[in-house]
Amino acid sequence: MTARADVLARLRAARAGTPVAVPRAYDRRGEVVDRVSVLAERVRDYQAGVQRTGPAGLPEILGRLLPEGRTVIMPAGVPEQWVTGCQARLRWDSDANPLSVAELAADGVSVLTGCTVAVALTGTLILDGGPDQGRRLLTLLPDHHVCVVRAEQIVGGLPAALARLPDPTRPLTLISGPSATSDIELDRVDGVHGPRRLDVVIVDDDHG
Amino acid sequence: MTGTGRISAAVPFPTAARRQLADPQLRANLRRATRTIRNRRSQAVDEVTDWEALRATGAAIKDDVLSRLPELLEEFETRATAAGAHVHWARDAAEACAVVTGLVRATGTDEVVKVKSMATQEIGLNEALAEAGISAVETDLAELIVQLADDTPSHILVPAIHYNRRQIRDILTAGMPAVDASRLTDEPAALAEAARRHLRERFLSARVAVSGANFAVADTGSLVVVESEGNGRMCLTLPDTLISVVGVEKIVPTFADLEVFLQLLPRSATGERMNPYTSIWTGVHPGDGPRNVHIVLLDNGRSDTLADEVGRQALRCIRCSACLNVCPVYEQVGGHAYGSTYPGPIGAILSPLMTGPDSGANRTLPYASTLCGACYDACPVRIDIPQVLVHLRQVGVDARRDRPSLERVALRAASNLIRDRRRYAMALRAARRGAAPLRLLAGSRGTARRLPWPLSAWTTSRDAPLPARQTFREWWAVRAADESAQVAGNPVAGDATHEPEEPR
Structure with missing residues (x-):
């Protein structure tokens, strides 16, 4: 008997035969009055930077967050218009011309991406490898991650966020603040292996 | 299948507990840490208005999974395979270790990087790999500390909870040759930075990673790893080959079910609204991450646990360790006293359920509790741990009725x-x-x-x-005699109605 057949047979013999009804009395809609403000507040709670702007102000803010002397890495789908105010060195990563691990892990590198969905109540950004997010390593090896969130991408709670993903079988990363550890006396230390700095820029059409 | 590996207590719990209790430093470290995490957890939970509804759903989803585990595992296997993963099965610890060792050998490497994983601890994978000449590098900070100290984890979530910052500094300076001992302070940030540097090179050169998984999604074939530091993301994306060892009970039926568990787990575990990083992957993603993805589905005592009608609820466990942090026994003795990969209240039921009561001293574990019930209140999937403890005590006594006691x-x-x-x-x-x-x-x-x-x-x-100087009945008899004497000598109006009756 193979291990597979053996394990399945044992589980079949051991289980309770009765079907189980699953109650769903929790809040699945997660409605939040001011999603933008709640997201901003919750992301700040994780010691990440948060800026709010209208579309016209985005290049200027990114120019300040990504100053001269740094190298900015971007997935191929990041609009060029975002970085028109950037004095930093710009590098694009694409399937045809992927950047090397050494380039991503070098000192002074920031990565600039968008996201697919953001969750206001938990201050979470969800990346699914879409054109403006790129492969997972891009947002992992550089020490600084700048993520642009459009207001219409923000939902209240996690159930709404997962339901909104276009394809859950794409490689997903949920990011809530910078990399952290509480392994030493449960004291939270920001920045272990992932980016030690996270800046979130929320672009809101209604913002002046 | 009876569970094997590192889930058997070598010595009876009272003996092990006495040894731990003699260490005042350990108790001070534990008290401090569990108190901090308890407060954080209750704040994070109190903020959620539908917490009890989430717990009820979490428990029911897991019970549903347990009632149709074979079908869901087959569905998971089909989906994961279609997405490019290779699915393997293992009856027990030795078989799982053999599968993983074989896969690592086939790549020709002699070093693997590891994501913190209870399943690989449980099967003793690092030791098995070492015997095959393969070194396993733990990359979670606490696991690294424990590994460098040549110690074993003492907590499910924070394996080095029994050390304070000074002890950790000494362990890191002794174990990481590149660290300048004279310049490393015991500030947590400095210690984390030292670990970051130590591990960076390992990540960048590793060709094989080994992980566990917090959840396995049947309808998509996806695996989920919930973490904080980013070491998990490094292991899941940098090496060419990824091997994940997953207990069969980790299945959830649908991707949407994660909306429940990704709310329950971080708040119960670290008391955060959400942990910094959660990775979800489905087989192979061309151009992004490992090209060879293996999944080892592990029984190792889980089918035996499922066969126990009262005890099977232990398989709902999502390894958050909230029950450890609220347990008055754990707070005093720490995780090592339980002698198993799974310590604390959940370990006191899970270890004997997985191995059977006759393995090592696991029979003594269900007594490692005051039955106060704090663990049940804290459990995000409503495992009635006290009920299972009493059940296992009863089973233990029933099994020995023929022996003098x-x-x-x-x-x-x-x-x-x-x-x-x-x-x-x-x-x-x-x-x-x-x-x-x-x-x-x-x-x-x-x-x-x-x-x-x-x-x-x-x-x-x-x-x-000690027996009282006077029993209640004696006291009552004397009091009654005194009062009736008083009533007879100095009658007080209205007081006579209070004269007690002779106790029957």
């Missing part, structure tokens, strides 16, 4: 005394006379710390109250 003799004798009022009163008087010399030793405390054998069985872990 001092406890049974004592209780039979007691039942014989209590049944007859006169015999009972006589016994109390005799006990009082017998205890008179002890009273001198006990002083104002009124309890005896140590009694001679066979009563020492009681006083090794508790004080014995």
Whole structure:
């Protein structure tokens, strides 16, 4: 008997035969009055930077967050218009011309991406490898991650966020603040292996 | 299948606990840490208005999974395979270790990087790999500390919870040759930075990673790893080959079900609204991450646990460790006293359920509890741990009915005394006379710390109250006699109605 057949047979013999009804009395809609403000507040709670702007102000803010002397890495789908105010060195990563691990892990590198969905109540950004997010390593090896969130991408709670993903079988990363550890006396230390700095820029059409 | 590996206590719990209790530093570290995490958890939970509804759903989803585990595992296998993963099965620890070792050997490498994983701890994977000449590098900070100290984890979530920052500094400077000992302070940020540097090179050169998974999604074939530091993301994306060892109970039916568990787990575990990083992957993603993805589905005592009608709820466990942090016993003795990969209240039921009571000293684990119920209140999937503890105690006693037992003799004798009022009163008087010399030793405390054998069985872990100078019945009889004397001598209006009846 193979291990597979053996394990399945044992589980079949051991289980309770009765079907189980699953109650769903929790809040699945997660409605939040001011999603933008709640997201901003919750992301700040994780010691990440948060800026709010209208579309016209985005290049200027990114120019300040990504100053001269740094190298900015971007997935191929990041609009060029975002970085028109950037004095930093710009590098694009694409399937045809992927950047090397050494380039991503070098000192002074920031990565600039968008996201697919953001969750206001938990201050979470969800990346699914879409054109403006790129492969997972891009947002992992550089020490600084700048993520642009459009207001219409923000939902209240996690159930709404997962339901909104276009394809859950794409490689997903949920990011809530910078990399952290509480392994030493449960004291939270920001920045272990992932980016030690996270800046979130929320672009809101209604913002002046 | 009976569970094997590192889930058997080598010595009885009371013996191990006594050893741990003798270490005041350990107890101070534990008290500090569990108190901090308890407060954080209750704040994070109180903020969620539908917490109880989430718990109820979490428990029900897991019960549903347990009732159709074979079908869901087959569905998971089909989906994961279609997405490019290779699915393997293992009956027990040795088989799982053999599968992983074979896969690593086939790549030709002799070093793997590891994501913190209870399943690989449980099967003793690092030791098995070492025997095959493959070194496994733990990359979670706490696991790294434990590995460098040549110690074993003492907590599910924070394996190095038993060390304070000074001890951790000494472990890191001794274990990481590149660290300049004279310049490393014991600030947590400095210690984390030292670990970051130490591991960076390992990540960048590793060709094989080994992980566990927090959840396995049947309808998509996806695996989920919930973490904080980013070491998990490094292992899941940098190496060419990824091998994940996953207990069969980790299945959830649908991707949407993650909306429940990704709310329950972080708040229960670290007391955060959400953990910094959660990775979800489905087979191979061309151009992004490992090209060879293997999944080892592990039984190792889970089917035996499922067969126990009361105990099977332990398989709902999502390894958050909230039950450890609220347990008054764990807070005193720490994780090592339980002698298993799974410590604390959940370990006290899971270890004997997985191995059967006759493995090592696992029979003693269900007694490692005061049955206060704090673990049940804290459990995000509503595992009634006290109920299972009592059930396992009963099973343990039932299995030994044919053997002589001092406890049974004592209780039979007691039942014989209590049944007859006169015999009972006589016994109390005799006990009082017998205890008179002890009273001198006990002083104002009124309890005896140590009694001679066979009563020492009681006083090794508790004080014995001495018999009262006067029983309640005696006190009542004297009081009643006094009052009736008073009533007869100085009648007080209205007071006579309070005269007590003769106790029946």
